[in-house]
Amino acid sequence: MDTQRSSFTAVVTGASSAIGQQVALQLAERGWRVIAIGRDQEALAELGRSSALITPRAADLLTDDLAALLPARVDALVHAAGISPDGGVERTDAEDWSRVFALNVTAGAQLVRYALPSLRRSRGTIVFVNSGAGTAARPRNTPYAASKHALRALANGLRGEEEAHGVRVSTVYPGPTDTPMFTGDVDRSDLIRPSSVAAAILTAITASEDVQLTDIHVRPRRELSW
Template sequence: MSENQEKTKKVAVVTGATGGMGLEIIRDLVEDHTVFALGRNEEKLQELAEIPGVISIQSDILADVLERGGVEKLSQLGHVDTLIHAAAVARNYSVESSSVEQWRAHLELNVIVPAELTRQLLPALRAAKGQIIFINSGAGTGAHPGNTIYTASKHALRGLADSLRKEEAGVGVRVSTISPGPTDTEMLRGLMQAQGIEYRRELYIEPKEIASAIRYVIDAGSSTQITNVDVRPRIELGDIK
């Protein structure tokens, strides 16, 4: 790649890069972006850093975004073409079994961090007429008893995305939600194990399919935006005999 091409290459920022979907998302994005990959797992960050075009950043994103005023390596970015919020926490709590601390943990990481990081990067996103993508969940609509805190946080995230889309429409920033169903990740494995449910990997969506959905959103023509993409397994879990 020439020096001029490098200067004009698109820039992507991905949170939750060391989670179950992160690697596949970044592998796809790096084809036409320089990717700033934020995560906590050092081993996976080192794996990501070996991919040409990936800048891995170890980050306690809660502290960096909510207490320190942002991620230092992102503060000087003049433009951000794609911002993907994939960091999340999910635990099985009903209203009865929950605590204030558990509510705060879910709402801070799943809602407040993406809102605040977006605010911090808005000048760079506006400069690029960029794309913001929130990774939501099938839990973002409907009721999921026994998983109430996570469900409520994902409902809030959908409200954030839909309102932000209207706020930013006049300056050319596009806002989309990707809503995966059960996807083969460590997060889902933990939820299943906590409920005593056998984890059958073959029943769940492969993470690369989420990356494909993101690519579909990014590549939409300039006259439109894809507001939400529901990604479901070929057979819904409740329909398996």
């Protein structure tokens, strides 16, 4: 795939902040058109001003019409939007459980569902932004870890479903990253930079035609217990 041609179009959720924003910027730098989705209109407008290739689409993935967000052509879909409610099982009510699954898992699955006809035509790539919590649940954020385990299952099942249609599916698992979401008590200079996670996501999207990079783990250079 010649990734420098500007006819390629990516849909990126979570584009109003941190990791998703860096994905949008790096794709635009490589000549991709980007539909940048998030709720924060100001952040999206600023992102849109940084490149003519980026089209901001303000939307709440929990309530808005997801099909209406998609352009006619989709070569890559990156689901980076995510939330991490505070606390474990004891403090998490049913509404919070529903919300974390609805955003982290269901919204990604439904966007994929609506984008599949375009992704099949373009033999495109889906990237789910997972987490270290998607492979190992720790006691501090069980609902988040449960949603990310589900997201991993979604990716692995979908990969098999779409093999015959030429769509490839990647999961990127960032470790602790210097974004508003990460509030752990660590020296923030030890955290991964959002741009480094974005670079790994672009590696999955721009991988050569004969492969799919199924699982990419991005860990800090000096390992942290997160």
